[in-house]
Structures are given as C-alpha cells and as structure tokens.
Amino acid sequence: MRDRRENRSADRRRRGGGGRGAARPAVCLAAAALLALPLAGCASGSAGSGGSSSAPAAAPTAAATGSPSASAAAGTPTASATPLKPGEVRITGQVDKPYTVTAADVRKLPQVSVSVEFTSAKGPQAHTYEGALLSTVVTAAAPRFDQSKKNPFLRGVVVATGGGDYRAVLAWAELDPGFAKSQVLLAVSEDGKPFDDAAGPRLVVPQDTKGGRYVSELNQLWVGTVDAVVDGAR
Ligand SMILES: Nc1nc2c(c(=O)[nH]1)N[C@H]1C(S)=C(S)[C@@H](COP(=O)(O)O)O[C@H]1N2
Ligand SMILES: [Mo]
Secondary structure (H helix, E strand, O other), X not given: OHHHHHHHHHHHHXXXXXXXXXXXXXXOOHXXXXXXXXXXXXOOOOOOOHHHOOOOOOOOOOOOOOOOOHHHHHOOOHHHHOOOOOOOXXXXXXXXXXXXXXXXXXXXOOOEEEEEEEEEOOEEEEEEEEEEEHHHHHHOXXXXXXXXXXXXXXXXXXXXXXXXXXXXXXXXXXXXXXXXXXXXXXXXXXXXXEOOOOOOOEEEOOOOOEHHHOOOOOOEEEEEEOHHHHHOOO
C-alpha cells in the first residue's frame, strides 16, 4: 500500500532534473510582483467578506485586491474544477485566492535550505532540502480566518495531499514562522538534486523525527479551519 509510492514515486522523485521546462501559468503569490511573475490564472477575491475574512496574522505581505470571486463566497474555488497537470500543486480550500503552483514557480520564490534528519522505512535519513517556505505559498492564497475570534489562525490547518492520495495535516501554527520556530518547506530539491518538475515538490517538516509528513509528489494544499468539523456545521 504505502509501498505503492516507494516503488513508483520515490524513484520518480529521485530521478531529478529534467522535466517540463515550459512557461507556466504564474504563481499568484504576494511575491509575484517582486518576482515579475504575471498574475494570470490567479483567482482574485478579497475584501467584501466582512469581519470574517482576512489574511493571516503572519501574512508576509497583503496580496493585491481584485474583483470579488463568486467561488470564494461559495467556499468552492473554481480552480478545483481545472484538472492538474503533472507536478502542479493546487492551493485551495477556505481561501479567497486559490491558485496553482508548480515546482518551477516555487524555485522563483526566496529559497530556504534546511538540513534534516528523520527515520523512514529505509532507516535513518539525513538530507538537505531547498525550497520555499510553505507559509509563503499558503498565505498567498489568503486564508479566510475569522477575525472575530481570538487568534483565528490557531484554528487553521493545511492538509497536504501527495502521490497515491497520501495525506497529512499540519496546524497553521506549526508552519507559521511568525508563531513557531518553523521552516516547513515546499522543497524542490534534495541534497542539491532538483526533483523532477513532473513529480512536484515535497513537503519538508524539519521538526518531525519521523518521515510521515514529508509528503512527496505534492498535488494539493488545502487551507482552512477546523471550525466546520468541530462545530459540526457542514
Ligand atoms: N506521496 C507520498 N509521500 C510520502 C509517503 C507516501 O506513501 N506517499 N510516505 C511517507 C512516509 S511514511 C515516509 S517515512 C517518508 C519516506 O521518505 P523516504 O522515502 O525519502 O525515506 O515519505 C513520506 N511521504
Ligand atoms: Mo514512514
């Protein structure tokens, strides 16, 4: 079962390099302007949701405002209707600005390097990963945190889904460097070797001593809060 991935994905991941060099629909990150990336393909949303909508406390920068998104109001981003290409990661959920990012896009963001140790079925692992902070990527989607609550981002979660429908949850506080000593990455290389663009990035969770949340072949980052689950609403 899990070995479905180890046979398939892990090898694919390790192939590294190469891949689809073509231009991609851009990242709609707050950093987009800085990086001179176009904003095409980004669902714009924003404002208009009253006091219950806002960027997270630790937002690096506020994303530009745009026309209101009907999908944002419905809580079902239109972005999810578009099929993903290999290597693409959809940032979706209870966010005002769902968008899709590729490994190539992630490489254009400020790069952070972390050396980590964890254990996996293969035994002790020690690697150096490089990539963007997960916080940067998910914050750019403008999570709808309820500002009427105290520390609303503490209700936030990011659910990472990777190859083989493998899935792991992180609490927002764990990935927010403004809150915890966190360097959770969307890694695009391992030990200096780039992941295959078609395989997509890997989640790197330096505080974990087990490899379980090092989700590889990422294809979705769902961002939201646990309120609906906890309160039993919808
Ligand atoms: N997509 C995906 N990512 C995954 C897994 C998986 O089955 N599928 N297994 C996890 C587990 S349980 C571990 S221990 C590590 C193993 O990483 P390694 O193969 O680099 O040692 O990957 C994690 N990431
Ligand atoms: Mo594992």
